[in-house]
Amino acid sequence: MKKRWFIMLLLSATTLLTASDTGAQLSEEKCTSCHMTSSSSAKLKDGKMHAPPMWGVMKKVKNRFKTKEEGIAFITDYTMNPSAEKMIFPEATKEYFGLMPSMRETVTDEEMKIIAEYLYR
Ligand code: HEC
Structure with missing residues (x-):
């Protein structure tokens, strides 16, 4: 009986991890080639930065919109x-x-939902 509880706990922990993993993984795949996740002035000077860093983007979005729903709608x-x-x-x-190119060809609506939720976490 105890063993079964342990397995159930393990399973639910894995499910939770997978949800945020997917968001991290998807945004890594689809966004961070342009939007770095950390800031580096060296990269900016090298001309290796292709877009504002993701934390900067999220700061702007959160400042502009009062609710998470509006923020997510904008990002999407x-x-x-x-x-x-x-x-x-x-x-x-x-x-x-x-201007940022549209990601319509590389990101599905389903993936976009996961990415936006993850970015807004
Ligand atoms: C090919 C490079 C590139 C990729 C890939 C990319 N972006 Fe961007 N993004 C840009 C650039 C350049 C800007 C700044 C100019 C602009 O706002 O259009 C930007 C700006 C933004 C903004 C702020 C727009 C504003 O000015 O208010 C958001 C939000 C954003 N990107 C989200 C994303 C998300 C989410 C992904 C991944 C699904 C992504 N971007 C992938 C290049 C990219």
Whole structure:
């Protein structure tokens, strides 16, 4: 009986881990080639940075929108249909990095949900 509880605990722990793992993994695969997860001025100077770092993006999003729902809706919409009018970042960001290309070809709606939830954690 005890053994069974232990196995159930193990199983639920694995399920939880998998959920956040997937978010981390997906954003790593789909976003961090451009949006670094940490900041590095050396990289910026080298011209190796392709976009604002992800923490910077999330700070902007959280400042702009009051609720998680609105924030997630924005990230989802922007990632699939980026446009200069929707940008939270200033004009200079676009001039420096260029506008973000749409991720519609590489990210499914289902994946986008997981990524947005993960980024907003
Ligand atoms: C090919 C490079 C590239 C990839 C890959 C990429 N982005 Fe971006 N992203 C950019 C650039 C460049 C900007 C800044 C210019 C802009 O806002 O369009 C940006 C800006 C953003 C913004 C802020 C928009 C604003 O100005 O308000 C969000 C949100 C965002 N990206 C989300 C994502 C997510 C989520 C992913 C992964 C699913 C992702 N991006 C993948 C290049 C990329």
